[in-house]
Amino acid sequence: MEKNNIPAESRQKAIDYKKNIAGKFMLVEGAKIKSRVDGSDFCVTRKIDGHLQCLFYQDGTAYMLNSGGNQIADDLRCIHAFAESMQQAGVSSVVVAAELFMPKQGGRPRCADVKRALADPAQRNELRLAPFDILEVNDEPWKADHYKYTHAQLCKWFQGDDVIPVDMMTAESLEEVQTIYDEWVECQGAEGLVIHSDSHIICKVKPRHTIDAAIVGYTTGDKGVRDLMMAVRREDGLFQVFAVGSGGLSDEARLCLLNRLSQQHVESQYILSDSRGIAYQMVKPEIVFELSVIELVAKGNDDKVRTNALLTFDEEKGWLMNGMTPGVSAFGLVFEREREDKSPTPSDIRISQLTDLCPFEEQQATMGKLEKSQLLERRVFRKISGDKIMLHKFLIWKTNKERTGRYPAYIFFHTDYSSGRKDILKRDMSYSSDEQQIRSILASEMESNIKKGWEEVA
Numbered sequence: 427m428e429k430n431n432i433p434a435e436s437r438q439k440a441i442d443y444k445k446n447i448a449g450k451f452m453l454v455e456g457a458k459i460k461s462r463v464d465g466s467d468f469c470v471t472r473k474i475d476g477h478l479q480c481l482f483y484q485d486g487t488a489y490m491l492n493s494g495g496n497q498i499a500d501d502l503r504c505i506h507a508f509a510e511s512m513q514q515a516g517v518s519s520v521v522v523a524a525e526l527f528m529p530k531q532g533g534r535p536r537c538a539d540v541k542r543a544l545a546d547p548a549q550r551n552e553l554r555l556a557p558f559d560i561l562e563v564n565d566e567p568w569k570a571d572h573y574k575y576t577h578a579q580l581c582k583w584f585q586g587d588d589v590i591p592v593d594m595m596t597a598e599s600l601e602e603v604q605t606i607y608d609e610w611v612e613c614q615g616a617e618g619l620v621i622h623s624d625s626h627i628i629c630k631v632k633p634r635h636t637i638d639a640a641i642v643g644y645t646t647g648d649k650g651v652r653d654l655m656m657a658v659r660r661e662d663g664l665f666q667v668f669a670v671g672s673g674g675l676s677d678e679a680r681l682c683l684l685n686r687l688s689q690q691h692v693e694s695q696y697i698l699s700d701s702r703g704i705a706y707q708m709v710k711p712e713i714v715f716e717l718s719v720i721e722l723v724a725k726g727n728d729d730k731v732r733t734n735a736l737l738t739f740d741e742e743k744g745w746l747m748n749g750m751t752p753g754v755s756a757f758g759l760v761f762e763r764e765r766e767d768k769s770p771t772p773s774d775i776r777i778s779q780l781t782d783l784c785p786f787e788e789q790q791a792t793m794g795k796l797e798k799s800q801l802l803e804r805r806v807f808r809k810i811s812g813d814k815i816m817l818h819k820f821l822i823w824k825t826n827k828e829r830t831g832r833y834p835a836y837i838f839f840h841t842d843y844s845s846g847r848k849d850i851l852k853r854d855m856s857y858s859s860d861e862q863q864i865r866s867i868l869a870s871e872m873e874s875n876i877k878k879g880w881e882e883v884a
Contacts, residue, residue, distance in 0.1 A: 436521075437495030440480040441729070443523055443561060444493035448478060449727035451620065451630040453757060455720050456607055459631060460600045465623030468597040469573045470606045473618040473630065474556050476527030477540050481505070481555070483512040484519045490526070494729030499544055503551040507588035515583050522580075523559040525592070528552060534615050538785040557584060558592040558620075573622035607631060634718045636762065637779045640770035641713045642667065642737070642745070643698070643706035644687050650680030651687065654761070655698065655706050656717065657737070658780060659772045665711065666777060667735045668753055669719075670700070674760035686713070693744035696735055697858040697867065705863060708745050711770040720758030722784035731787040747857050750833065752786040797826035802836075802861075803868060806884035807876050814846035818875050822864055836864040840871055 454462045477498075479490045488509035492498055499505070504526075512520055528539035529552065543549035557580045560568040570576045580591040593610075597603045603621060610616040611633055618632035642665060643655035653672050657665040672680070687709050694708035724732055734753030738746045768774040780786075803822035808815070819841040827833035834857035842852040858864040 432489060432491070432497060436480075436482050436489075437491060439521060439561065440491040440493060441495045443480055444478060444729065445727045447559075448493075448523065451628045453720055454621075454629045454631045455758060456611060456618070456631055456633045459604050459607060459621075463600060463603065463621055463623070463629050463631075464627065465625030466598070467572065467574075467624045468600075468603050469577065469622040470595050470597055470603055471558060471577070471620045471622070472593040472610055472616050473620055473632075474525040474527050474592060475535050475537050475617040476525035476556070477537060479524050479526045479555070480561070481508050481522045481524055481557070482520075483509060483517065483522075486513060488512070492729065493725075493727075496729075499550070501550075502553055504553055504555045504588040507586055508555060508584075511584050511586065511589060517563060517583075519565050520563050521561040522557045523561060524555045524557040524589075527554055527556060529554055534617060536785075541785075541788075554587075555589045556592045557589065572624065632720050634720055634758070634760075635722075635783055637717045637719060638714055638765055638768055638775050639669070639717055639779075640665070640711040640775050641683075641687065641709065641715060642711050642739075643694075643708045644683070645700045645702075645704055645706055646684060647680075649677045650682075650684040651675070652680075653700055653706075654683075654715075655708075656715070657711070658775045658777045659770060660736075660777045661772050663738070663772060664748055665737045665739065665770075666751065666753060666780075667696075667698075667737065668780060669717065669756040669759055670698075670706075671756075671759040672761065674762060679761075683713075692739075695747040695856050696737055696745050697856055697860075697863055698735070699858070699860050699863045703860070703862060705866075711739055714765045714768040714770055714775060716762045716765050717756075718758075718760045718762050719756045722754040722756055722780060724752070724754050724784050724787045726755075747834070747855075750828075752788065754780055754784050754786065799826060800824040803865070804884065805868075805872065805882065807880045808883045809880045811879075814844070816845070817841070817843040818872075818880070819843075820868055820871060822868055824861070828859070835859045836861055838864050838867045838871075842875070 478493050481490050488505050489500060490505055526540055527535040528543045543553050560576055562568055577594050584591055595606050607619055611618060621629040621631060639656040639658050641654050642657045645652045651672060653670050655667060656669045657667045659665055690709040692708055692710055698706050726732060731752050732755050733750040736748040736751050738748055740746055802824050805820045807818045821839040823837045825833045825835060828835040836858045838856040840854040856867050
């Protein structure tokens, strides 16, 4: 079906499925299955590292939409096979959730393989669909008392090579679930498991992965350090911020880190606030920690590309902003130990630690013209002393371009002019994703620079 003919209702169903169902599976570490998973009568499915899709079939026509409600392909052999299976089953309409994946000899499928195959005419028809859920049948919501009935229906419909329901095994106890995990994930290298039970809480189970990263900022709490900002490093030397948190740190470690980091403060153009609205204090990138994560995500439930800040560290100027870039968010973050044997070099805290686990999405092209920036605040002050003229100009801009992933949401700009100074013109910029934070920066700069004798002129 042509993109322009796809019903808006179908697009919304695809978006809502990821946001309201698949995106709300409970994340569980593989080593904690017995303590975190409840219920009985378990159905365990193999998690496939592919692209989530919703397949729609209506009276002989089939099409596929991703979790953003967009059609990425309409001429794949697996889509035609899906339509043929529905025709043979005598179903007039159906909506099915599936993973689009690329089979791989001697290893598990990877989501990056799907992107490469879609771009290569010679590989496109090698792509497969792995259905795992049913949303609607004959324009009615699909209802099943237990997932085993859903999987049984999928197996009844799809028996070919191009459309293959996800592997499933049943288990009567958590010990049996753990055995399946050990076999599929630990031995065979599967991405993870999805566990269904009579409790109706769906669990996504993955192994924990370790990453070495540098501390680049922190906030404080009652017991010392509250949260740490962590970054890896690209081959070009830029630091990429990808995670904040402090899970796993003892009270003693929090206090010790506070004492050390308080001696490493530096200035920063990049401003990030924690959940309380308090800005992270940026520090020299000297301390490397080994972190562990359960999951890295390159796209949110809204299908928007996750972006990370790119920073340069300058010994004199501190942290300088280099824009935003496609990246990841980290879930299940735990601080394991300090790596005193490592330093914050592109080899010791290499970015490939992230991309090997979760390839970054490509930067989405901006459609049409960029939104115009909006000037939120403009304050200009003048002071004249003899033949010396001094000016301070403060600006706050709302870029309206943050969704592109290339621009911050707010920019503070300060111009300092003094006719009698060797360095006549000085400029300074700061960036933030929060309007309250950027206005706090303005207030602080005005308090520091505008004293007695200054006159506001604009």
